[in-house]
Amino acid sequence: xxxxxxxxxxxxxxxxxxxxxxxxxxxxxxxxxxxxxxxxxxxxxxxxxxxxxxxxxxxxxxxxxxxxxxxxxxxxxxxxxxxxxxxxxxxxxxxxxxxxxxxxxxxxxxxxxxxxxxxxxxxxxxxxxxxxxxxxxxxxxxxxxxxxxxxxxxxxxxxxxxxxxxxxxxxxxxxxxxxxxxxxxxxxxxxxxxxxxxxxxxxxxxxxxxxxxxxxxxxxxxxxxxxxxxx
Numbered sequence: 001x002x003x004x005x006x007x008x009x010x011x012x013x014x015x016x017x018x019x020x021x022x023x024x025x026x027x028x029x030x031x032x033x034x035x036x037x038x039x040x041x042x043x044x045x046x047x048x049x050x051x052x053x054x055x056x057x058x059x060x061x062x063x064x065x066x067x068x069x070x071x072x073x074x075x076x077x078x079x080x081x082x083x084x085x086x087x088x089x090x091x092x093x094x095x096x097x098x099x100x101x102x103x104x105x106x107x108x109x110x111x112x113x114x115x116x117x118x119x120x121x122x123x124x125x126x127x128x129x130x131x132x133x134x135x136x137x138x139x140x141x142x143x144x145x146x147x148x149x150x151x152x153x154x155x156x157x158x159x160x161x162x163x164x165x166x167x168x169x170x171x172x173x174x175x176x177x178x179x180x181x182x183x184x185x186x187x188x189x190x191x192x193x194x195x196x197x198x199x200x201x202x203x204x205x206x207x208x209x210x211x212x213x214x215x216x217x218x219x220x221x222x223x224x225x226x227x228x229x230x231x
């Protein structure tokens with residue numbers, strides 16, 4: 001180990017309202033006005049559209065089992081970026097304001113950009129972990145949820161627009177593309193035969209999602225207020 005007298009200067013920083021990461025293979029643009037990803041590009045090919053990784057709130061019911069429900073698409077609203085004062089409060093910094101979108105790590109292995117969002121008293125801390133040597137991007141989402149009878153999804157509008165597949169028990173299944181809720185295991189993938197691209201989402205415990213017009217919505221949580229049947 002070598003003791004450093006001061007923290008090394010970060011190379012990654014905001015420029016003209018965006019944080020732009022480029023390792024020669026992977027290019028990611030994070031919009032500092034929204035906190036969302038406006039570009040995810042590999043070897044010059046675009047895979048994601050503007051406002052990717054937006055947390056959206058879906059109207060839900062008090063029914064935790066989802067009897068007779070095949071779609072969760074009734075959007076109520078979306079999380080918005082916090083202002084600098086409230087971001088500092090959530091982050092735990094006293095007597096100081098911080099940018100709600102900021103770089104918290106920038107080393108030889110990876111860069112990490114963090115963003116804070118709010119919706120009606122619920123908060124999200126979202127981290128974009130960018131690999132210096134690869135094309136994968138990891139997303140870590142910490143949710144402080146205070147809503148009842150609502151559902152949280154994360155939106156990924158992709159350029160893969162005509163086929164949706166995912167891992168199921170001992171198989172790979174092709175799912176409907178009519179925005180109905182799908183059940184998969186470790187991964188799902190949107191495919192465009194015309195553009196010859198595929199965009200995969202690998203997860204550590206998300207089993208629900210839907211797909212329509214190229215948009216993947218991963219189902220993160222539900223909060224039915226009561227354990228009740230819809231009768």
